Amino acid sequence: MKFPDGNEILFSLKCYIGAITALYLSYSIGLSRPFWAMTTAYVVAQPWAGAVRSKAVFRLGGTFFGSAVVVYLVPRLANQPVLMVLAMSLWIGVCLYISVLDRTPRSYLFMLAGYTAAMIGFPSVTSPMTVFDTALARVEEISLGIVCATLAHSLIFPRGIAGPLMARLDATMRDARNWVHDILTNRETVSRGKERRVLAEDLSQLRMLATHVPFDTGNIRWTSSAVRAMQDQIAALTPLVSAVDDRLHALQKDGRSLPETVETILRDIAAWIDAGPKAERTQAHTLREALTELAPEINPAADWHGVLMVSLVNRLRELVDGYDRCLALRHDIRDGLAGTPRQSGRPARLRFGAVMHRDHGLALWSALAAGLAVSICCVFWIQTSWTNGSTAVMMAAIFSSFFAAQDNPLPGIMQFLTYTVYSIPISALYLLGILPAVHSFEMLVLTMAPVSLVLGVLIARPAYTLKAMALLFGFLGTLALHDTNTADLVSFIDTMTAQIIGVTTAAITAAIFRTMSADHSARRIQAANWKELAALAGASQVPSRSDYASRMLDRIGMLQPRLSLAKRADDHLADDALKDLRVGNDIAELQRARRIFPAIDATVRPVLKGLADFFRQRATQQRKPSDFPNLLENIDRALARATASPGTLVARERAVVALVGIRRALFPEAPDYQSGILLPVHAS
Structure with missing residues (x-):
């Protein structure tokens, strides 16, 4: 293990200063469990000041709402244990359900509201008339920890997120440029899967960092809209690059070569993108004009090669536009970092709420697992009349919530359980040996320093963060659960047993459900x-392309980290996801085209109906496009109508590009489209 560097030592010192300040204030006020304040100060600690502040705001809100619910429920239901268990389990489950659905930083508020109720409510059921005093004390202790940690990380050499975020943003742009360059200039040897996965991992890390930008202490907080818009714009380049790759592959099928004019424009686009931050935005206008001149005419004689070329030119134009917007946003971010944020027009950012993917099934199962874990511990507690049963219930609620958003929460829970067990000797040494001999706060500061400072350094290292937090949580959590002046061996063993049983119950229910x-x-x-x-x-109205694109891009962002963990190297799920995004955009374009180009409506309606039937059955029965032969016929019929019917160039191009994209995505191995054949219309 390497020696800690300056940033790690500074982070650990700030954590300890915030924690020990909270502990001092708790003792000064005379709170009953001052180590809750110290524990909380470490829970909200993050490497960057903005992350601490964002977490602090939501933890305060969650603590308040959880406490308010307990103050209302416990006095009314303390004599009805079954109703009490049901009400508390329902509250924890509902809060966790909303938290898993939310998928934004504020989800922490809902999760906290759930398990804070367990932390305060269950230990209070034996003395319900004191629940308000207990809740008030917990709120004061937790609030002290939050405020002290926030002040320590915000005032003592605050570490902004600008450096790591901009490094990740520039690395993401570099990887995107490398992928585009390989597609445009090195098409025979490009490793499509590798390039795509590298970019996807970059985007996932970038999204996690960007959530804390609005709370940061530096100038980067003025750029939060531009940062979010830029990461969405980079994500939007992914299907465009994939579409260009697909069209080039189709045009070069069977060893055919591209026209020299096409090769030239591809090299020019690659050279412009390769220039990176030094790329001139004026060059984008030149490239657009060249692409416009390159586009072939759409007419009834247009063959498959011709409509493929129309589609390629259109997607290349969109690629140039998208990268040009990335450059504009990067300039906005640069100005914001300099303290002069610009309010220029920029793409709509990914909005929270309806336009994000929500997995109601996952959220429901998480809520049920948490409620069941809490109920099992409560039943055991009631049947055995165990004096420390409330601690087991509390731990079951906390650990069922901590990892609920993960696909498989079991590894995280088990790791916490393992290191909680490892913390037992340290907790026993301090609780039973050292703290009873300490008679001044100064000595307490010195005795707590070795463990706290060492674990603080390890928390700052990503490879050890979870393990160190588990050790520290086990150590400080045990002190928080005891009156350190009266603790003995029996109460210590009883409390540790309760913690282990609670975490184990959470792990078992997670493993099953x-x-x-x-x-x-x-x-x-x-x-x-x-x-x-x-x-x-199947929509009767013109769909909102921005809402659809935001949801699909959000799903791709969720999908890519999971694909990196997939066991099968030959899995084509990533390619399918990109095809789905392309098809969705093409469907939206087709819906618009048939409204501004009425001549094609009669042939487009069967295509849309066939697509609706296909995807509806594919979601439930795993059907393949080859199971819908009429769909290909209807696509070709609509394509023939679009090339032969009079209309504006924009409308005809939109329809042709959308139909070509759908045909290539669903029927890549089908025989080439034949022009000029207008068969009778058949519904799929």
């Missing part, structure tokens, strides 16, 4: 894509 492989989770996300595609194709 909440374990989900990365493959299965990825396929659930893909099934959600198919259901939405079916709804999009």
